[in-house]
Amino acid sequence: MLIFVFLILRHKIPTNPKPILMQNIQKYITENKQRFLDELIELLKIPSVSADSAFSQDVLDTAYAVKTALDNAGCDTVEICETDGYPIVYGEKLIDPKLPTILVYGHYDVQPPDPMDLWNSNPFKPVIEVTEQHPEGAIFARGACDDKGQMYMHVKALEFMVKTDQLPCNVKFMIEGEEEVGSSNLSLFVAKNREKLANDIILISDTGMIANDVPSITTGLRGLSYVEVEVTGPNRDLHSGLYGGAVANPINILAKMIASLHDGNNHITIPGFYEKVEELSKAERAEMAKAPFNLEGYKKALNIASVYGENGYTTNERNSIRPTLDVNGIWGGYTGEGAKTVIPSKAYAKISMRLVPHQDWKEITQLFKTHFESIAPDGVTVKVTPHHGGQGYVTPIDTFAFQAASKAYETTFGKKPVPQRSGGSIPIVSLFEKELGSKTILMGFGLDSDAIHSPNEHFGVWNYLKGIETIPYFYKFFTEMKGI
Amino acid sequence: MLIFVFLILRHKIPTNPKPILMQNIQKYITENKQRFLDELIELLKIPSVSADSAFSQDVLDTAYAVKTALDNAGCDTVEICETDGYPIVYGEKLIDPKLPTILVYGHYDVQPPDPMDLWNSNPFKPVIEVTEQHPEGAIFARGACDDKGQMYMHVKALEFMVKTDQLPCNVKFMIEGEEEVGSSNLSLFVAKNREKLANDIILISDTGMIANDVPSITTGLRGLSYVEVEVTGPNRDLHSGLYGGAVANPINILAKMIASLHDGNNHITIPGFYEKVEELSKAERAEMAKAPFNLEGYKKALNIASVYGENGYTTNERNSIRPTLDVNGIWGGYTGEGAKTVIPSKAYAKISMRLVPHQDWKEITQLFKTHFESIAPDGVTVKVTPHHGGQGYVTPIDTFAFQAASKAYETTFGKKPVPQRSGGSIPIVSLFEKELGSKTILMGFGLDSDAIHSPNEHFGVWNYLKGIETIPYFYKFFTEMKGI
CATH class of the missing domain: 3.40.630.10 (Zn peptidases)
Incomplete structure (x- = not known):
């Protein structure tokens, strides 16, 4: 199910001031x-x-x-x-x-x-x-x-x-x-x-x-591309005392790879990602900005001190006319109670990208896969599994x-x-x-x-x-x- | 339990060529x-x-x-x-x-x-x-x-x-x-x-x-400092369609924060972290390098194409005389079967640092906490809980x-x-x-x-x-x- 953003477009509806009501x-x-x-x-x-x-x-x-x-x-x-x-x-x-x-x-x-x-x-x-x-x-x-x-x-x-x-x-x-x-x-x-x-x-x-x-x-x-990624380092879980610092830790590497998917302006760094994105005109954006939106109320409802997103766009633009990339799940290593000093063999993430009109989800999925595999350092192997998507x-x-x-x-x-x-x-x-x-x-x-x-x-x-x-x-x- | 690294020191042991054996x-x-x-x-x-x-x-x-x-x-x-x-x-x-x-x-x-x-x-x-x-x-x-x-x-x-x-x-x-x-x-x-x-x-x-x-x-x-970190974004899990790109996603932020803990040379970036680390002399390192170590066998045993660690040090140095930082566990969002398009409220990691003589684990834990909290962007809150440690x-x-x-x-x-x-x-x-x-x-x-x-x-x-x-x-x- 999907929820709205406050993009209001001017429109003219031919109204019938007194429609005939349904009976009872x-x-x-x-x-x-x-x-x-x-x-x-x-x-x-x-x-x-x-x-x-x-x-x-x-x-x-x-x-x-x-x-x-x-x-x-x-x-x-x-x-x-x-x-x-x-x-x-x-x-x-x-x-x-x-x-x-x-x-x-x-x-x-x-x-x-x-x-x-x-x-x-x-x-x-x-x-x-x-x-x-x-x-x-x-x-x-x-x-x-x-x-x-x-x-x-x-x-x-x-x-x-x-x-x-x-x-x-x-x-x-x-x-x-x-x-x-x-x-x-x-x-x-x-x-x-x-x-x-x-x-x-x-x-x-x-x-x-x-x-x-x-x-x-x-x-x-928005369209969607949903993928799962798996980073594999050593062939078994290792003791972090013996191997810590000497072999690639799949969690550290996965974190580094995910972090690199956005630049300092929170633009997505996948080559070609924005190529087909429709840029709205100033007039269109000005029209959008007229939508009722209370930033303080928004932050209060989520209990956050600040919103966060792509530089140069408003909150309403960020979640409607701009494509995004979010990690929806991440896991690896010991996640139970207490402590375990382990370097895991594998780490995983589920990642989804919201796409805007003209971006083709299959093409974006392929761009993601190619890029993500290309940024894996020596010492790990990476598997990208496309989940599903849509235009x-x-x-x-x-x-x-x-x-x-x-x-x-x-x-x-x-x-x-x-x-x-x-x-x-x-x-x-x-x-x-x-x-x-x-x-x-x-x-x-x-x-x-x-x-x-x-x-x-x-x-x-x-x-x-x-x-x-x-x-x-x-x-x-x-x-x-x-x-x- | 701890396992060795191949640091061999020269030593002289006064030997008794014929010790009296224990009976039976x-x-x-x-x-x-x-x-x-x-x-x-x-x-x-x-x-x-x-x-x-x-x-x-x-x-x-x-x-x-x-x-x-x-x-x-x-x-x-x-x-x-x-x-x-x-x-x-x-x-x-x-x-x-x-x-x-x-x-x-x-x-x-x-x-x-x-x-x-x-x-x-x-x-x-x-x-x-x-x-x-x-x-x-x-x-x-x-x-x-x-x-x-x-x-x-x-x-x-x-x-x-x-x-x-x-x-x-x-x-x-x-x-x-x-x-x-x-x-x-x-x-x-x-x-x-x-x-x-x-x-x-x-x-x-x-x-x-x-x-x-x-x-x-x-x-x-080596000494040890083990901490758990929690990054909180919005006060509840959100639909990534509506909020994706508009609020800080705790998983993306956690990944970014973890990635920033190492620089391009895989040095740890926490201010003061290396201050008390004992630097071994060239002679000592040369002595270490004489230890029997088969890099190809090491890589083959772990099924990795390459070792990975701090620039300027060998594998045996990286896991014995150098301090390290590893994520031992990470979790957040949806980690079950299939797909869920969620921006979670929270993401977590267990992080341990192996320390070398002269580094004080309580001091390092405090340095970590101060640094990690300081790098959290607006829009999330961060909690660092020290687990345990030792010299x-x-x-x-x-x-x-x-x-x-x-x-x-x-x-x-x-x-x-x-x-x-x-x-x-x-x-x-x-x-x-x-x-x-x-x-x-x-x-x-x-x-x-x-x-x-x-x-x-x-x-x-x-x-x-x-x-x-x-x-x-x-x-x-x-x-x-x-x-x-």
Whole structure:
């Protein structure tokens, strides 16, 4: 799941000041609120951690739970589509071939919950607690926001439309179980099922919005290249007394190699890395700088004395229009309690690069690999294993789909949403465009403070219900506009 | 346990070409060989890992096993001496106050066995296997060499002397359970029990020798400063898409800080670090360079293309007369299977520095702490926690004790041992000198290839028995020389 940055673009939306409301939507949500929560909570109890094979049965169980939910919500057919990895749940309700078709994408897998000791409650025993951002309570659980909660909004929105006979168009659901590990099997599935997945627009809720009173729609995503590196020194762990200072210590070397990937200005030093990066004009950057952003509040929320990043760019630029390189994990040697005087044989790191439009993730991965191998000193060997990646993406805002989404938010939030670029990545979005020829609308209802990918992930009860309320309006307006 | 480096010093030992042999020692060892092995194997089965509190009961059990062994070997009294940590086993056999007293020191705790997956057999289910270095077999187990095996040689040597009525002097045993975690409670115990521990010489087998046909005695040890560092960035783990490039990533920062601790010549950059380091003269270094050392064999044994270290020094100098800084462990972020795009809140490292004589470990620890904290950039906070440490040590070779040891090796190995400086550390050796006023003789029987502190630690059966044979001769010659 991805969250926004505060890049606001000027835009003009043709507004209909008095849209026709869906019948009984508020009433339906109020009457079914507890059941909507209970059902999501049951789904959140299954630890569908796709990155860790210890949870493989749970991931499978979750796929079946999603199938049942789609059946119950009113899909005509729902299939568990096997892949070489975890299955894709595909469901559809096709009411009229002449009407538009919306393809809803989401994922039922979740990030690993660790570090476990920083959770205030069990990540797989959901609890509802009030927070400053969520006075009506938030569900705390791994996957609450990313993406089970946001995916389930679509299931419940479908239920409302079917049960009240207000579904205005055809709908297809494609819910996968490998988003958090690179969606590699989804790519094959999409390429092989172009006809089955044919649609007029793809709808995804796997991003966030600025605030509950500042709704926003994500219009840009960064690309991603994720690699794992392994540095090997001696063929076995050595006693640091005997060998210390005399052989290359893989941890020291790895630290040195990682440190060298940024220069004194925090530019990335990989040759060719910036070659295709789009440089925004002064005017565009000035426009971005108008976005509401409180640096002091940002620092306070993270408890940091200072922000840190590429010289010459603002915080909002650093995490949206600039590519970055971060170590996401590092390990080697003795990491247990107490002390061990060892020079390990190996040290490892997981490194990801966020890319901006025009940077090709496969090319960047190759540039990284070539460079990282080239800077290894004699005395160690280096292995770079590409993990996964994806291209960046920019959604045009002058389309029916964006306008329909904007109008949907305006109807339920009472104000126009802000278009914004996200610093995150949903690699399959550009794949969808390539394979299916469809654009994607990213309607996210999570908040930055929801701690996705972190301990104490949560999703506001208000946001969950607001999503269920807003989605049907997108269906309605999109169908109306396409029908014109 | 410590292993040698090939620093050979010229020395003159007054030799007695025909020393009077101990009665029946070869016979006794041959007849009891299987029992000696069986008893050691039982001791090795107890996982006395002092660094990990999960093993605390096992560490205690090992203390009691050592007590029983000392009782059985012929000590008059053996006590379990409680400390704030693991107990010290103290035993003694005092036959005549006019005779010299030898204090034997050893430890019954062991290093953690991880990484477990690199062991060929269970580290706590000892097996005997033949190796290239040990054609008569070696016992594979954590602690086989360091230090249970070497400590137990002294117990069995005592048994021989007592059972055959050949104990020539008084003997005290002090076997601790916290050597691998810094011996902090031993320091207090020694300071409080000066009279009880009074002795003429301290005897330790916790080092190694050059080869089975090149016996050697360790005459120098490096000091040690061991610290743990913690770098904290944001107050929680963050999604690298949203925050990547905009806030300080503790792993990237830690890597940068670690990398900066060495300059381009692999000198340590901590201000004042080298101030008290003794620079050896050209002549001394030329003497060192005469030691047998095969660089190609060294590289081949470790499977490295190149050695790596401080410019201007040879491999043997780098790991004996030069101080060093090594990261012994590093961790942070996601280290599990698969991928997680996280910027962690914290990253950690365990760092140790090997020190040479005249460097004070407490002073160096403070220099490290001050420097490391000073190089932290804004946006992170750094905590440095000193773990433990100890001073370096040099044993004089113009003493009765050294001469007695040398003569003992000459008697059982058939050739004079080589004095050598070790790169490792036994911090309590300098403490003993300070508190008890005694010198220490380091008679080690392990080999470099015995993989102490590593997976597949082992100890040669031949070496174990040769130790049991050699130790009584030290008692004999030391007593004879002191008696003159």
